[in-house]
Amino acid sequence: MAQTTHGLGGLKYDPTKRTRAAEWNVFFALLLIVFIFEVLNRLNGSSFLFNMRDNVDAIFNKQRLDIMILQVAITGIIAIGVTQVIILGGIDLSSGSLVGATAMIVMSFAQTALVNGNPNPKAIFGDWAMDLPVIVPIVVGMGCGVLAGVVNGLLIAYTRIPPFIATLGMMVTARGVARWWSNGQPVSFPTESYSHLSNGDILGTLTFGALPWPGQNPAVVFVVLAILFHVLMTRTVYGKRSYAIGSNEAAARMSGINVDRHKVLVYTIAGCLAAVAAILLTSKNLTAQAGMGVMYELDAIAMAVIGGISLSGGRGSILGTVLGAMIFSTIISGFTSIRLDAYYQEMVKGAIIVAAVVLDQWRQRQRARG
């Protein structure tokens, strides 16, 4: 019996066939988009993938790839956390604002006392907070992430208010904190060691100079975190519980999973990842502003959605989100490469988010029909 008919409406499927991983479709979409941009570029005599300058034909454009990875690294780190929250059946709207609040607070502990021989004009605290070891702002930043994540998790798990509302509250509150912290003033001039977090060359250092990748630390962290959480989601009971709760919370509860505790854990991890993003972003930009991270939460959700996540929970993967992030940055880079205006980029980005979901649902219906 290769094919069986069953259930309502006589839906057909081939039960012996292993369903193809949804990530492949996202990957093919990525290849298609790259191909389209390559063709569009070739029409103008240039190339998307290859460096055509100085008549050096067919040299892979590494610079473009570097930029593409770097520009999604920060939002991508947030998206890793958001993906886990959505798989759990929740949503996190607070991550962008949390980046803003954490950025302001962290930077206040990362300032240097003397700027070109003069006292730091943007100093927030007194001398005691100047030139602190780099571990201090990192610990403070992670503390912000844990605090916001725990509050999100506790609200959602124990007051049973919808995650949308709880994290919306956190989103508004955290943005308020970011503006209140220094009355809207930017916090700037970090220590050398703090700026090195993003602008150093950790990959080169770790590989003893074999793979130098200066200024790409956010991308390195993004890749490492993506692999780490991909493993946690697929190989450990942490991921199994997240998928189970997102798939059928009542069943998970009945099976003895401590659903409430697990929710707090996942939201806390999401908060920590937003904090990591804030630290890397401020280190990269050498300044913190109250408006940092605006719309990051929606970009992160969009990456997850393009990567094939189901907003009702239980379905999706870190790998999908990483591919979604790559599509995201390919589109940005692609439009820049054909010199299309930024306004058009936004419009097309919006259309692609919707198209991704429509295509995914269409594909699922096709599979159900067999």
Add this chain to the structure above:
Amino acid sequence: MSDIVLETRGLTKRYGGVHALEDADFILRAGEHVAVVGDNGAGKSTFVRQVTAVEQKTSGQIFFDGREVEFADPLAAREAGIETVFQTLALADDLDVPSNLFLGRELFKWRFGPFSWLDRKAMRDRTLEALKTTAVKIPNVDNPIRNMSGGQRQCVSIARTAAFASKLVIMDEPTAALGVQETAQVENIIRGLKERGIPMILISHNLRQVFDLVDRIVVFRRGRIVASLNRDETDGNDIVSYITGVKGGADVADA
């Protein structure tokens, strides 16, 4: 009285003013298969929910495995040895068969709190084994169960119960949504439990099934137990009389 697996004395559940279950005295002996029948709202599912601690009883006592028990939650009941197939499937649609079978009791390669490493191969092997003993045919256990038929899903649910069954199995309407063939398969699993000497409480509307499978039939009506009859000493008409209240009405008033 060591052969009594489960006993309830005066088990009562009220939802506000509604008396869903009233003074239920129930006994299940070792190896015995008992059917619980009754009209909709007669208190069958309520009875099961008190025994399995899905809800907390209003009053009364439950004795399981020789001692009085107060289960805090369904997990405590399950850890004590009561496996239940609920009316609404307690399955996670997006997980594959092994993950569902081992949901909440995963096997680990090494333990590290919530990040413990799963032993996926062991779980898969034991799943195939469990499905073999229950004669359930699932073409590919690695697919999420979302794409499986109602019968296959129910079989997964029942295979889970049968595979982990230790002291008592409770099934709430296990074949309600199934076709003829799938129902036969479930009934075979139940006969397998009987052979293994595992006692069972079966809630069912299907009198043909009840007479086929169990040793004793307990009739609920309006939250009370109105009859407990051996299968060989009764027939369908008799049971229906108790269910509808033609018989047993007078006894209820005294009980």
